[in-house]
Amino acid sequence: xxxxxxxxxxxxxxxxxxxxxxxxxxxxxxxxxxxxxxxxxxxxxxxxxxxxxxxxxxxxxxxxxxxxxxxxxxxxxxxxxxxxxxxxxxxxxxxxxxxxxxxxxxxxxxxxxxxxxxxxxxxxxxxxxxxxxxxxxxxxxxxxxxxxxxxxxxxxxxxxxxxxxxxxxxxxxxxxxxxxxxxxxxxxxxxxxxxxxxxxxxxxxxxxxxxxxxxxxxxxxxxxxxxxxxxxxxxxxxxxxxxxxxxxxxxxxxxxxxxxxxxxxxxxxxxxxxxxxxxxxxxxxxxxxxxxxxxxxxxxxxxxxxxxxxxxxxxxxxxxxxxxxxxxxxxxxxxxxxxxxxxxxxxxxxxxxxxxxxxxxxxxxxxxxxxxxxxxxxxxxxxxxxxxxxxxxx
Numbered sequence: 001x002x003x004x005x006x007x008x009x010x011x012x013x014x015x016x017x018x019x020x021x022x023x024x025x026x027x028x029x030x031x032x033x034x035x036x037x038x039x040x041x042x043x044x045x046x047x048x049x050x051x052x053x054x055x056x057x058x059x060x061x062x063x064x065x066x067x068x069x070x071x072x073x074x075x076x077x078x079x080x081x082x083x084x085x086x087x088x089x090x091x092x093x094x095x096x097x098x099x100x101x102x103x104x105x106x107x108x109x110x111x112x113x114x115x116x117x118x119x120x121x122x123x124x125x126x127x128x129x130x131x132x133x134x135x136x137x138x139x140x141x142x143x144x145x146x147x148x149x150x151x152x153x154x155x156x157x158x159x160x161x162x163x164x165x166x167x168x169x170x171x172x173x174x175x176x177x178x179x180x181x182x183x184x185x186x187x188x189x190x191x192x193x194x195x196x197x198x199x200x201x202x203x204x205x206x207x208x209x210x211x212x213x214x215x216x217x218x219x220x221x222x223x224x225x226x227x228x229x230x231x232x233x234x235x236x237x238x239x240x241x242x243x244x245x246x247x248x249x250x251x252x253x254x255x256x257x258x259x260x261x262x263x264x265x266x267x268x269x270x271x272x273x274x275x276x277x278x279x280x281x282x283x284x285x286x287x288x289x290x291x292x293x294x295x296x297x298x299x300x301x302x303x304x305x306x307x308x309x310x311x312x313x314x315x316x317x318x319x320x321x322x323x324x325x326x327x328x329x330x331x332x333x334x335x336x337x338x339x340x341x342x343x344x345x346x347x348x349x350x351x352x353x354x355x356x357x358x359x360x361x362x363x364x365x366x367x368x369x370x371x372x373x374x375x376x377x378x379x380x381x382x383x384x385x386x387x388x389x390x391x392x393x394x
Contacts, residue, residue, distance in 0.1 A: 056310055056388050057093075057173070060237045061100040064170045067235070069104070069113040076115045077101075078169045082159045083177025084120040086127035091134060093173060094118055094152070101148045116150040121163060124156040125349070158182065160223055164231040171237050172228055178242040179256075181287040182220050185212035188285050196282050197268060200260035217289035221299050229305040229391055236391045238306070244313060244385035245290045255380055256290040259318070259343065262374060266367040275359055284354050286347070293385055300389065310388040318371070318380035327378040336372030339380070340364045 068075040079097060084090040101116060120131060135152060157163055159174070160182040188194055188209065195202075195209045228238060243256050267284075270276040293313050300306050317323070319335040320342050329335050344364045352360065374380065 056386070057096065057239055058100050060171060060239055060388065061097055062104060064237060065101055065104050065114060068170070071113070074113060074115070076117050077171070078117045078119070078164075079171045079173065080119040080121055080155070080164070080169055082121045082163075082172060082174040083180070084122050084126070084131070085177075086122075086131045086134075090120055090131060093175070094135075094150075098147055098150060105148060114148060116148055118150065118152045119155045119164075120152065121155040121157065121159060123158060126156065128154045128156070160220055160227075162227060162231075166230050167233045167236075169228075169231050169236060170233055171239070172232065173239050175241045176243070178221075178224070178240055179244075179288055179290055181213075181216050181289055182223075183216070184285045184287045185216045188212050189283075193282055195285055197264060198261070199264045199267070199281075199284055200286050200288055201257050202261045202264060213289050216287075217291055217295070218299065221291070221296075222303065225300065225303055225305060229303075232391045234391065235393060237309075238389040238391075239386070240389070241384060241386045243290045244296070244383050245292050246313065246383045248292050248294055255318075255382060258374070258380065259339075259382075260286060260288070262370045263343065263347065263367060266363055266370055269366055270359055270363060275362065276355060280355060286350060290383070291385070296385060296387060300387070305392055306389040307392055308387065309390055310386075312386050314384055314386070315381040316384060318375070318382065322379075329375045329379050332372040332375040333368075335375055336368045336370075339371045340368035343367070 064077055068077055081090055081093055084093075097116065097118070101114065120128075122128075132154065155163060159177070183189075195205055198205050198209075201210055201213055232238070245256060264281075267276055267281050271278050271281055293311060297308065297311065300308055319329070319338045321338050322329075322335060324330075341364075344360075344367075348360060351363070371380075
């Protein structure tokens with residue numbers, strides 16, 4: 001698999017699109033947002049996730065805003081959303097930034113001291129057309145009478161490459177993107193039997209395969225930190241939210257690994273029916289890795305280019321429509337279908353690129369059934385890591 005090829009969400013706004021199946025990601029964003037009384041978010045204010053932690057993103061925006069508004073000259077705050085995709089998540093993020101700045105403008109004598117430039121970044125295959133059509137309906141993003149001047153531009157390209165001039169960005173934001181790797185490890189791509197019957201780290205994956213996934217994460221994450229450090233201004237900030245794992249032991253990879261094991265199980269059932277070639281399955285791996293909090297801390301501290309202001313692991317239910325606490329799933333069939341829609345919105349482009357379109361409907365019907373059976377044991381949860389970084393001043 002070529003670097004970054006196929007790692008794109010289902011486009012459009014149809015039933016199976018990412019835009020229609022990204023509520024889980026929205027919930028995770030809400031965990032990082034300030035609970036401001038914005039009309040746009042009124043329906044979302046009931047989410048328990050908002051109350052679970054401090055408004056880290058709000059703090060980051062305020063700090064950048066205050067540093068710029070103190071300037072004697074009109075300033076521009078440059079903010080980049082990396083891996084923005086085309087669902088409602090980007091609109092939530094942009095709206096919140098505008099809202100925080102508008103609230104601070106009320107306290108400022110010069111309410112027009114800061115302009116805001118947003119760059120919405122994703123791979124070229126992203127549905128930027130849908131994204132910008134959606135933005136047309138958000139003329140008043142600040143949800144107030146005096147929103148700050150803001151400008152929005154698309155920026156196609158991989159965040160594992162240079163994106164901006166040196167020291168030009170004040171704040172990087174990324175939600176539900178950095179668990180994706182730049183590519184499948186080359187050794188894994190060239191040897192079809194190395195991770196037989198698996199598409200990611202599974203119970204039967206040999207230690208050599210686990211090491212390859214881990215090394216790819218290390219290379220990608222170190223590169224990402226280095227590139228963003230060069231592009232951030234002195235004291236610039238970065239807020240990253242991505243899937244992780246709770247257990248340090250790689251062979252106990254946890255809930256995220258189970259999600260992909262169930263996809264692999266569903267593909268194996270199609271192999272048994274003669275719908276998929278065994279060799280096709282054995283040559284398919286997802287460019288993905290869910291790190292532990294310790295791994296993330298280790299690589300950030302190793303480079304000494306960022307200071308960790310805040311890091312936390314929290315959990316969200318597999319079923320994006322289930323906001324309840326506890327471990328009991330009330331309707332496994334419905335939850336299985338909800339999870340299948342969510343995973344399909346993410347994985348369908350990868351699967352179509354490798355297996356073709358013919359198996360998609362059947363595959364995710366089988367997958368929904370497999371997820372439902374798994375949920376009979378108890379509720380599935382995604383471990384999610386949020387880390388708030390500042391560029392070191394030294």
